[in-house]
Amino acid sequence: MSPERAEIRALDPGTVDKIAAGEVVERPASVVKELVENALDAGASEITVEVDAGGTERIRVADDGIGMGEESVRKAVEQHTTSKLRDVSELDRGISTLGFRGEALYTIGAVSRLTITTKPRGGESGTKLTLAGGEVEGCDPAGCPEGTAVEVTDLFYNTPARKKYLKREPTEFDHVNTVVTRYALANPGVRFVLEHDGREVFSTTGQGDLQSTVLSIYGREVARAMVPIEGLAEGPLEDISGYVSDPETTRSGSTYISTYVNGRYVRSKAIRSAVVDAYGTQLAPDRYPFAVLDLAVPPGTVDVNVHPRKTEVRFGEEGAIRDQIEETVEEALLENGLIRSSAPRGRSAPEEASVAPEPTREDGEGEGTDAGSRSESDADRSPGASGWSGSAATGTDRTTPNQGGGGERDATAESEVSTPNATSGPAEEGRFSGPTTQATFGGPGDRDEPDADYDRLPDLRVLGQHRDTYVVCAADDGLVIVDQHAADERVHYERLRAELAGETSTQALVEPVEIELTAREAELFEAYREALAHLGFAASREGRTVRVTTVPAAFDTALSPERLRDALSDCVAGEPGDTVEATVDELLGDLACHPAVTGNTSLTEGSVVDLLAALDGCENPYACPHGRPTVIRVDREELEERFERDYPGHADRRE
Incomplete structure (x- = not known):
């Protein structure tokens, strides 16, 4: 670095403003959020x-x-001006407003061309102020x-680096859409209208009825599936x-779980987890419900300033609040008959059922139990059915998670590595049986295309499964651990991609299926x-309803028309210049999740071998x-190195 570059100097105000705006x-x-909050506070x-x-x-x-x-509008576009805060004591008590009007306008104006047209209630005339790059260009009556x-x-005309990283327009x-939806749900007494390129996306009534607002945004199907939260479990929340929603009305992501604290939308893993866990085993591991929840919290017990945009909060009693939310939501679902207090013994979802020999147990524990409790560690909530499907498991058996056990597995059992063939014999024999010989995967002659320049797996010998999620293998130069869900996902993805390289394989539906969509x-x-x-x-599409006539024929099975909703949610990631082919490729990766074997699934020896092959x-x-x-x-x-086998004196004994 040159001496000139190493010199410490103060940045000019314009650069500081652009950095702060970012x-x-x-x-x-982000702009819409700030402006909507200002409107609500007004x-x-x-x-x-x-x-x-x-x-x-x-x-x-x-x-x-x-x-x-x-006079007010001129002050509103200056730095560090606001109508919502007087001194630091109001920060300590918790702010009752949604944002700082003046600060937001100044910040937005620093990276855009901004025009404000405003008139006070009862005023005789209005004012029009224009701002560009933080500088006032004009302020006239209007x-x-x-x-x-x-x-x-x-937006970002004077910060091209930030503009370059914007995603595609959709x-x-x-x-x-998500921002406006969340504020509309939080304020059913305010009429919201959202338009995109001149088309109305949704409008709410503003009559104060939350269920009516849900109907306007999510549609009739979702609105009918919603149940009110009535009553409050004991805890710190007021x-x-x-x-x-009921357990049948779900989506593949948590986008539709909207949570608020004192009317302010917030993101909170603790709140989201509490809502999901309230459903217990009635909710599939890869599905999330619809929820609109507002928590009344004493202002002094929550910190809303842990995030620059105030979208995250920190609770003083997070554990107690989480338990209170889970109990309250669970009680509402129980009262409406939407979940059971406990699953009947021997029952499971149809796609989880399998035929497999059960361990012989004198105590009768092998009669079958529920699938165990839902937790955040379940393969990181990997999407996909619990069943083993696709060619990697063709002609093989598998056992369901925890089959033959009572309830949750104990900590000792979870920490063990079991050999794959343990499912076909008594537990003790399976746990202490020798390593299974794995097929050799190292030679290029094993492939149909010996000249293809592909990566290869090393020669492996399967030792067993860890936590029914990872396949543990021995290689010549160490250990290899395979994530069974990620591996099966790759297999399905490449098979789908190969199919789409030619003519897309589709399945015509006997009867067209109509699916209601949310506004999003x-x-x-x-x-x-x-x-x-x-x-x-x-x-x-007609209005909010799509009429599906054909679906992808994936893995020799017609994909459910309902997966259209999940595919739509999967579309939103990507770079601005992505082509249709790139978008399709992203969708293939997400669709490959659905049939892939999940974590917490015990595999037989044959299915492990097939998966690795x-x-x-x-x-x-x-x-x-x-x-x-x-x-x-x-x-x-x-x-x-980890076992410190190179400590002094050990080398002689090793020789």
């Missing part, structure tokens, strides 16, 4: 959000709130209705209000119709389609 304004949805009864090109070209948020006079309208154009609008899903369907058709979903036949056997490793290797050198 901490709050990450994308168009006492608006109606808020209209208009965006063009996902918000990358234009954002306009108009409200009928108290408005501002000329005719306008009471309230405030803020229009933002050319993805950016999906984030905008109240919990809202709705949760309907918007995504329009953006990704071509990609879905390429994948094998032939469907047409299929993985060895992949172009890239070392990563799942999402980039997660399938194989971890611990070489001999690392083992010797």
